[in-house]
Amino acid sequence: MPSVDIRTLILLLGLGNLLLFLALASFRFVQADARSSVTRTWTLSKLLQGLAWGLLWLRGEIPPFWSIEVGNTLLLGGVALEALAAWRFATGRTPRWLVVLVAAAVLARYPLNGLGNADAAQRVVVASLLVAGLFGVTGWAVLWKRVERTPLQFVVGGCTLLLAGVVMLRGLVAAWPGQGFALFDANFIQVATFLALFLLMLVNGVGVVLLDTERSGERLNTLATRDSLTGVSNHRDFQRRLRVMLASASRNRYPLTLMAVDLDHFKQVNDTYGHPVGDAVLHSFAQWCEAAVRESDVVGRVGGEEFMVGMNGASLEEATAIAERLRAAVAASRVAVNPRESVEVTVSIGLATLTDSDDVATLVARADAALYRAKRNGRNRVEIDGQVSLPTGQRWREPMSELPVDPVARPAAGP
Ligand SMILES: Nc1nc2c(ncn2[C@@H]2O[C@H](COP(=O)(O)OP(=O)(O)OP(=O)(O)O)[C@@H](O)[C@H]2O)c(=O)[nH]1
CATH class of the missing domain: 3.30.70.270 (Reverse transcriptase/Diguanylate cyclase domain)
Incomplete structure (x- = not known):
């Protein structure tokens, strides 16, 4: 089987997320106030993930503290922001309990990793399961049914849930006794995970912003066609x-x-x-x-x-x-x-x-x-x-x- 270089995929994830951040941050909305908190949070999450993948890519070249601790924390933080943005997109709110929950997921890696004493395989298990959980929240929120789901919701939400499944599988495989698992290992589940992460970056990097724009379009259409007092056609x-x-x-x-x-x-x-x-x-x-x-x-x-x-x-x-x-x-x-x-x-x-x-x-x-x-x-x-x-x-x-x-x-x- 032709091999895929995991380190190169991680570099692409870093550069891709940073470029997405740049594109989203410089996108000029038609209305000045149209950059909603959903797109703002989503944009910031791309920056955190871009930096995180950059630090992970430099594993072995920079002090382990930066690559392992800072890199993983930024990655979890970025994925957690995605979950919050998706939830807000779905329900229009960011409940405090969810903020506490995702913050707990980000911080949970320290005790779960034995406060820095875990080996590479354990770190892979912890990071995979936490990231999978956060992607699960994102996918579920994107698929949240309001009036009726749009095809774009199915594409973005479905891909995110699929990715959550692949990342969770990686965590379970790495947890299997006797596995010597490291970040750059090019085994099957690693290749599947990083390819899925890369492809999802392409799909939902712009997907949630498109969903948000789709929803703004619906709102504008309602404003343009409905009488605001009675709700019937204007x-x-x-x-x-x-x-x-x-x-x-x-x-x-x-x-x-x-x-x-x-x-x-x-x-x-x-x-x-x-x-x-x-x-x-x-x-x-x-x-x-x-x-x-x-x-x-x-x-x-x-x-x-x-x-x-x-x-x-x-x-x-x-x-x-x-x-x-x-x-x-x-x-x-x-x-x-x-x-x-x-x-x-x-x-x-x-x-x-x-x-x-x-x-x-x-x-x-x-x-x-x-x-x-x-x-x-x-x-x-x-x-x-x-x-x-x-x-x-x-x-x-x-x-x-x-x-x-x-x-x-x-x-x-x-x-
Ligand atoms: N509360 C409210 N009143 C409105 C609105 N639009 C129009 N009106 C009022 O509707 C009233 C219409 O008055 P007229 O045209 O004299 O009609 P009318 O009193 O219903 O008399 P007839 O039609 O001849 O039976 C006016 O007092 C307007 O101010 C609205 O959006 N809200």
Whole structure:
């Protein structure tokens, strides 16, 4: 079998980690505050690991204290920082117990090595098992499930756990009685371990930063598309999604109905109870709206107290039933202002269903016109735009989602 020089691999690990540190430290984020504590900690961990591998590479050339004690401590410290960064990435926090745990793992090498009296094989066992444990924490944290795992999480977390397994195996092999194990021995498990360490350096050196960037992208997307008060689509996102729905409905000849909803006399709610209560009413109303429609429908806040719902595949008849139920449910609901008082609100609703000559602007204008007719005709009612709709194509067979019978929301339960 062709041999692999362990010392050269260790040199590459040192240089690779130092170059990664340089690249990460000099990366300029688009936003000044985007360099999160995750990427900062991760960057620092690369520096510690680069220095550590450098000192380990110099084994035999420099005093043993520097290569063995300082080198191993820096290596464990670097891997421990990775674990903390990964945990913070996963949960958004760095719990104190975890800091204590990883610090204990770093310091544990002194007593486990008999305070410097251990031979090379024992040092390999101790370092391998501690490093494997820390990589295990990192891999587990990276794979932590939030909403759903991204493919990148699987790649980075999976590779890290694999490496933890290989390093642990190295520790167990070295612990086997009669093994004379030293840092530069080129036996099979040594080659496998250092190659795995080298490959992981490439994958997760940038992996966690990419994961962090992926997550920032998700956050930016939410900021750009969701209304911050109610969590439903903002005006721009709603327009974009309605355009897509409209194109699909026209192409596939299925019905699409647009519902325009406006809270009645909302100014009075603000004037009587204050803006925070008004906000709570808007938040509750958005939730009732989402509960009343199907998941494939799109709810958007298109103005202060005006919402629109694009109802995919809903004929005018079906949409009218949904709108009527929503109107009745809102009228029967209360938003608690304080333990003794609650606000009653009603809504006016206008409906327009897609015709051959419609584009987004005309459909919205017709739904709005129906809404204003509902306002003029006394509020707390549903009005339908009079134009002829497309013949009903496929109809939805799923049952409509049920609204709570008497939803009572509290202002404190805002977004
Ligand atoms: N609390 C709160 N109020 C808002 C927000 N956006 C708009 N408003 C208020 O919504 C109210 C809308 O008032 P109007 O346009 O007069 O409508 P209205 O009182 O609901 O009357 P009608 O629509 O005719 O029934 C204003 O008082 C706005 O200040 C918001 O984000 N939060």
